[in-house]
Amino acid sequence: MAAIQYYDVILKPLITEKSMNEMSDKKYTFLVHPEANKTQIKEAVEKMFDGAKVKSVNTISQDGKTKRRGATYGKTARTKKAIVALTEDSKEIQIFEGL
Secondary structure, eight states: OOOOOHHHHEEEEOOOHHHHHHGGGTEEEEEEOTTOOHHHHHHHHHHHSTTOOEEEEEEEEEOOOEEEETTEEEEOOOEEEEEEEEOTTSOOOGGGTTO
């Protein structure tokens, strides 16, 4: 597979009740590329959002669920979440403003 570029790493932000509560602690949750590592996620956040300085990255990988349609079985796509904590002197991420 080709190398993952920083703009391919972050797919979309995850908006849940828990992630909204963690935003007060400067922790943001994103859905990321399943093969991206923590270093790539950190680099992507710092390049995409001006003034963001990443303190730590925690990742959660989930395998696809087994689904059934009639007699055939299949799997949904695997996903990966990243919880990104910013430093105290970092700017907040503007995509989450006003939510």
